[in-house]
Amino acid sequence: MEEEREDGGGGGSGKVVVVGLIEKATNSTRPEVDPRLLKAIKSVVRCSDYELRIASQTLMSFMKRDHSQVRYLTLLIIDELFMRSKLFRTVIVENLDQLLTLSIGFRRNLPLPAPQAVASVLRSKAIEFLEKWKTSFGIHYRQLRLGFDYLKNIHRFQFPNLQANAARIQQERREREMRTKEILLNKFETLKESFSSLKDEIQSTIDEISGCLGIIDTKDQNVPLVPVDDDDEMEEFRNSELRQIRLDSLREGDKVQESSENKVVFDALRELYKLLVTKHLVSVQEWISVLIRVDVADNRFRDVSLKEFIDIRNRLQLVKKKCEESGCALPNTVNNEDEDIWEEGITESSEIRTNKRSNDHDSESAPIEPRNETPCSTKVSNGNEEVSHEGGKAESNPLRNNLLAAAPVMKWGSFLDNWGSNRDFVANQRGLELEGHWGRVDYDAVIPADKIAELNVQTTLYKEEPMEIQLCRAPLRKGGLCQRRDLRVCPFHGPIIPRDSEGKPISQNSSMEKRTLELGTDLVEKLANQSLKNVRERDKDEAKKREYDKQALRRAKLAKVREHNEAVLWDAAVASTSRSSAIGDELETTNRRKSSARNKKQTLASMLKKKVTAKDRLAQRLLNTHSRDGTIKQLTLGEDANYREAFPNQW
Amino acid sequence: MWKEIGDRESGKLRPSLFSNRIRCNRLTSLQLSNHKEIVSPHRGSINSIQVDLTEGRYLLSGASDASVAVYDIQRATNYEGGSLVAKHNSIFVIDKQHDHGHKYAVSSAIWYPVDTGLFITGSYDHHINVWDTNTSQVVMNFKMPGKVYRTAMSSLATSHMLIAAGTEDVQVRLCDIASGAFAHTLSGHRDGVMSVEWSTSSEWVLVTGGCDGAIRFWDIRRAGCFCVLDQSHSQLGRRLPLLRRSATNKNLLSKSLSSGQNTSVKARALPKKSANSNVLKQSANSRNPSQTKGSGRQRLHPGMLSSQDRATAHYGAIIGLKGTEDGMYLLSAGSDSRVRLWDIESGCNTLVNFESARLQTSKAIQLAVTQDSALVFVPCMTAAKAFDVWSGKTMLTFRGHYEYVNCCCYSAQDQELYTGGNDRQILVWSPPKSISVEVDEWKRKGQAPAPDKDNWSD
Numbered sequence A: 001m002e003e004e005r006e007d008g009g010g011g012g013s014g015k016v017v018v019v020g021l022i023e024k025a026t027n028s029t030r031p032e033v034d035p036r037l038l039k040a041i042k043s044v045v046r047c048s049d050y051e052l053r054i055a056s057q058t059l060m061s062f063m064k065r066d067h068s069q070v071r072y073l074t075l076l077i078i079d080e081l082f083m084r085s086k087l088f089r090t091v092i093v094e095n096l097d098q099l100l101t102l103s104i105g106f107r108r109n110l111p112l113p114a115p116q117a118v119a120s121v122l123r124s125k126a127i128e129f130l131e132k133w134k135t136s137f138g139i140h141y142r143q144l145r146l147g148f149d150y151l152k153n154i155h156r157f158q159f160p161n162l163q164a165n166a167a168r169i170q171q172e173r174r175e176r177e178m179r180t181k182e183i184l185l186n187k188f189e190t191l192k193e194s195f196s197s198l199k200d201e202i203q204s205t206i207d208e209i210s211g212c213l214g215i216i217d218t219k220d221q222n223v224p225l226v227p228v229d230d231d232d233e234m235e236e237f238r239n240s241e242l243r244q245i246r247l248d249s250l251r252e253g254d255k256v257q258e259s260s261e262n263k264v265v266f267d268a269l270r271e272l273y274k275l276l277v278t279k280h281l282v283s284v285q286e287w288i289s290v291l292i293r294v295d296v297a298d299n300r301f302r303d304v305s306l307k308e309f310i311d312i313r314n315r316l317q318l319v320k321k322k323c324e325e326s327g328c329a330l331p332n333t334v335n336n337e338d339e340d341i342w343e344e345g346i347t348e349s350s351e352i353r354t355n356k357r358s359n360d361h362d363s364e365s366a367p368i369e370p371r372n373e374t375p376c377s378t379k380v381s382n383g384n385e386e387v388s389h390e391g392g393k394a395e396s397n398p399l400r401n402n403l404l405a406a407a408p409v410m411k412w413g414s415f416l417d418n419w420g421s422n423r424d425f426v427a428n429q430r431g432l433e434l435e436g437h438w439g440r441v442d443y444d445a446v447i448p449a450d451k452i453a454e455l456n457v458q459t460t461l462y463k464e465e466p467m468e469i470q471l472c473r474a475p476l477r478k479g480g481l482c483q484r485r486d487l488r489v490c491p492f493h494g495p496i497i498p499r500d501s502e503g504k505p506i507s508q509n510s511s512m513e514k515r516t517l518e519l520g521t522d523l524v525e526k527l528a529n530q531s532l533k534n535v536r537e538r539d540k541d542e543a544k545k546r547e548y549d550k551q552a553l554r555r556a557k558l559a560k561v562r563e564h565n566e567a568v569l570w571d572a573a574v575a576s577t578s579r580s581s582a583i584g585d586e587l588e589t590t591n592r593r594k595s596s597a598r599n600k601k602q603t604l605a606s607m608l609k610k611k612v613t614a615k616d617r618l619a620q621r622l623l624n625t626h627s628r629d630g631t632i633k634q635l636t637l638g639e640d641a642n643y644r645e646a647f648p649n650q651w
Numbered sequence B: 001m002w003k004e005i006g007d008r009e010s011g012k013l014r015p016s017l018f019s020n021r022i023r024c025n026r027l028t029s030l031q032l033s034n035h036k037e038i039v040s041p042h043r044g045s046i047n048s049i050q051v052d053l054t055e056g057r058y059l060l061s062g063a064s065d066a067s068v069a070v071y072d073i074q075r076a077t078n079y080e081g082g083s084l085v086a087k088h089n090s091i092f093v094i095d096k097q098h099d100h101g102h103k104y105a106v107s108s109a110i111w112y113p114v115d116t117g118l119f120i121t122g123s124y125d126h127h128i129n130v131w132d133t134n135t136s137q138v139v140m141n142f143k144m145p146g147k148v149y150r151t152a153m154s155s156l157a158t159s160h161m162l163i164a165a166g167t168e169d170v171q172v173r174l175c176d177i178a179s180g181a182f183a184h185t186l187s188g189h190r191d192g193v194m195s196v197e198w199s200t201s202s203e204w205v206l207v208t209g210g211c212d213g214a215i216r217f218w219d220i221r222r223a224g225c226f227c228v229l230d231q232s233h234s235q236l237g238r239r240l241p242l243l244r245r246s247a248t249n250k251n252l253l254s255k256s257l258s259s260g261q262n263t264s265v266k267a268r269a270l271p272k273k274s275a276n277s278n279v280l281k282q283s284a285n286s287r288n289p290s291q292t293k294g295s296g297r298q299r300l301h302p303g304m305l306s307s308q309d310r311a312t313a314h315y316g317a318i319i320g321l322k323g324t325e326d327g328m329y330l331l332s333a334g335s336d337s338r339v340r341l342w343d344i345e346s347g348c349n350t351l352v353n354f355e356s357a358r359l360q361t362s363k364a365i366q367l368a369v370t371q372d373s374a375l376v377f378v379p380c381m382t383a384a385k386a387f388d389v390w391s392g393k394t395m396l397t398f399r400g401h402y403e404y405v406n407c408c409c410y411s412a413q414d415q416e417l418y419t420g421g422n423d424r425q426i427l428v429w430s431p432p433k434s435i436s437v438e439v440d441e442w443k444r445k446g447q448a449p450a451p452d453k454d455n456w457s458d
Helices: A002-009 A011-026 A035-047 A049-063 A068-082 A086-094 A096-104 A116-137 A142-154 A162-222 A230-236 A240-254 A263-293 A299-326 A331-365 A384-396 A398-406 A414-418 A449-456 A508-517 A519-576 A582-608 A614-623 A625-646 B002-010 B015-028 B242-255 B257-275 B279-287 B295-300 B435-445
Strands: B036-038 B046-051 B058-063 B068-072 B078-080 B085-088 B090-094 B106-111 B118-123 B127-132 B137-143 B148-153 B162-167 B172-176 B181-186 B193-198 B205-210 B215-219 B225-228 B318-323 B329-334 B339-343 B375-380 B383-388 B394-399 B405-411 B416-421 B426-430
Touching: A011 A035, A011 A049, A011 A068, A035 A049, A035 A068, A049 A068, A049 A086, A049 A096, A068 A086, A068 A096, A068 A116, A068 A582, A086 A096, A086 A142, A096 A116, A096 A142, A116 A142, A116 A162, A162 A263, A162 A299, A263 A299, A414 A449, B002 B015, B036 B426, B046 B416, B058 B416, B068 B118, B118 B148, B127 B148, B127 B162, B162 B205, B172 B205, B205 B318, B375 B405, B375 B416, B383 B405
Parallel strands: B036 B085, B046 B106, B046 B405, B106 B148, B148 B193, B193 B318
Antiparallel strands: B046 B058, B058 B068, B058 B106, B068 B090, B078 B085, B106 B118, B118 B127, B127 B137, B148 B162, B162 B172, B162 B193, B172 B181, B193 B205, B205 B215, B215 B225, B318 B329, B329 B339, B375 B383, B383 B394, B405 B416, B416 B426
């Protein structure tokens, strides 16, 4: 359409067209060129060599733009034309080094421009294109070969090597197919030989099973049955489910129960069943699949044996079903369940064990130790018995009893392991436990026991008293009461004061009373209340305003969407009408192009702009001097603490 | 072309003129050759290439990885793409693995001018090796005082076999292959010598260009240098032919006395020149009006005269020198990114402005001149350029290398240009084959690759 129009125009206007088209095509943030524009460009340059030369110049100049997205789209167009036009190839190949510099960015002083993500895509695409060009036209253009060799040999770029890869994959697949075919054929041959013996084997198994079943069945008939009273009892059980259950149970009852006398038969049956399921059925299945897949010249044997195998399989399945009905069945599932249970037992027991262990620990921690007692006096390092033992002792020794009553309760900790031990400790430089790690140990560097005792002394034992923090209970705007728990002041509703069920402060009266007593404080309070009220009002206003803003924003967005829709519709209309809109076109295109260009430029520019992510914001926040100082202090503190923890014996 | 052949047939064109025209035509259409490809075995930048002077068949290349290779540029070793691309593999390569090979970069590799049985390489490992081509063994070895930048042998010499070597050292040494010793040590440069060139008109005259920016002329039969080129001594354009010039001189003389003094000196000097064997020295001295008085002293030891001795031809190092075939002019390239054309006889800068963009500054480059000295090929950064010698206009630009071009070599016999660069490639630039020739070849060889043509799917 457009291009047809341009054909009439000739040289001067044509130039404008192809340049404009390219500009339009490259001015987009999408990862591919608009196919409509691309087609237009192609048909324009196809018609005249002049256009083609102009196009190549324009494309090269666009490649120099300082924006990877533009370069990327330009490169896509170049590739399209390169694969098609000989003239274009000869023109582009002249400046191939420049093109490669701009698209691959292999020169250190000319890296690819800004949006990094697009730049990397551009590079990989360019490399791919270069390889493609080289394989298709390399023989005719020394420059392509040169560029390829240069990048490959000197810059060691990894080319995707598409063609070779595809060939290799094809080759591999072919080889694999050949191998499988061969294997199948081999199997087929062996089957030919062993077919009869296989059949015999299966047949014998089936016979044995049927024999066993026969024995059981005969016994079955001996046993008196109870189907007689089945009917009248049916009357009582109206409920179908119940009836089903009953039927099942009856049928279960029908079955021959395994007993000492027929145990042998059952065992044999079970064995045979297992053989049937795990061996014969599987092998038959396998053979069937082999026969289906195998490709031989002589189909006769294959068809016959396939048929036979299918028969055998059906028979086997029948027998299997019978076996299952007869009661020796479901060995597998039962087994599984057994195993499951057993495993569960294990885990449980281990859990129990661990629980026990932790209990041990608890009881270990339980012993009460006097804070300042010398460590040699008691040894409670080894668990329960000793405690009980001590307990026994305690009764006999009232002094000790008293001491115990007065002693504070220590929390359980690792220091208890060495409680009261009198040995010296090796000061490991890394602060690691010696048992658990390999490392350099200096046996001369020891910390004497009394030092350790000193270090283990805990001078304060503060325990916070449990206390319930009151609810704020201020009435909320949306109804209900504020559920925040703060110690003194709720950040939203001021100081926590006793309130009634509706959230009204109860102590108002008391404060009124207080006013007569303490005027000064009252004034302060009043002022505070006033300010609070003011603040709340302002908050309310702001909330309202925010809502307004939000609405306005939504409206704007809708307007934008509408505008966009209109533009799209306009586009579509232009596309469908050919000549009629040509006149009005010019004017409007320029307008539209301007506007669209502005919009798009913004997007192109915005690609360049660094997006402010949460990470950045955080970084900025963190890099503030104020907060930095704070963090540094905090970090050093933390480090201190870590160090203290890591090197407890070096403090 | 057919018209010219017709003219030649009818005798309108003289044979030399005819061949010159054909050559010229082919020369102007030089482009990166697709059908001839030299497979470079080098793993470093190529510093020096030369086609042998006797047959024009063997190309010698020296590279930074201390390797030297020889190629047959007439006969391809194998073909690719249905005989479309002829590949010329190296006949032999000498690299570090060789027993007597160089240790560091080979900066210069030249053929023995008389035949292809010997070649000479100079390297950064301070050695100059003379190799036997057939056995690829070292036959002679010269230890130099510093890195060797450039070596040269005179193509005219009948009475000496001297290798002139420009090294890091300030002295230029002449190594005698006949005796295996240093025959001369020429001192005068104040810095290393990057380029060395024998005169193409006299076998005794050597030209050297140093890092100090001086171009010195030496007569190896006498002590000291007899001429230092000075960029500030200039004449406009090339000298006119003898007869016409004397006429113009007369005119000039009659027109202005003041300016005529200089030319009259020239005119007086003319008869002497033809008589004296030491042409250049005489004329160079007599050209210079400021030194006419002190010519007696200068003749004794001209290199010592400070005013002339300190003259520079370029601001910065002289990185390339090349004399024209007729021995009348000298082209020099400097690290100041200038190319200058010097009139050897007068020792003047001809003020031809070569439109070179930039030259690389750190390395010596190798220039090439066509036989009729119409074009000079200069490596300009990543491209090589062909300039018109007399006007300095850029006639052709050869873009193909991906890194700096170091050396050019023009084969007058085939009208082909060879360039070597830092990207380890030796590129062949040749006139395009006519399509009919290509088609004929395909037919003869029986297989054609997919032709290169338009492929519009839509």
